[in-house]
Amino acid sequence: MRYSMQVKPISFLKANAAEVLSDLAKNREPLVITQNGEAKAVLQDVASYEATQETLALLKVLALGQQDVETGRVKPLEDVVTRLRAKQMPT
Template structure:
């Protein structure tokens, strides 16, 4: 996908809403909507949005884990499993 083909004025969104929704079912596109020549919003399929949110959540978890490791707030896996087994 190239952004240059996905930039549309708000009037396009207003007059082609049904077609845009149909296209989202067929293609994994994102539209950038402009108003007065400036990018103002992004329109995307809900499934794509949900995947994006899942990806952001995973990145936040990874960043949190990296901070925990940096702060040395972790324990060896064998010690963890031993504690879980009650040893």
């Protein structure tokens, strides 16, 4: 995806807000908004934003897990399995 193709001035956004929102939802490509020729904001549809936030959350969890491994805050698998089995409800 080339962001240079998705650049519009703020005046375009003001004059065509409904069309811009429709295009964002349909194409699911972000739109760079410029002011005085300088990039100032990026607009994206809600579904893409939510997917990005979920991805970032997952990456954060993975980074925290990696930190735990690096600092030695880990437990042997056998201990974890034993503990989980002890917590299982009888069927």
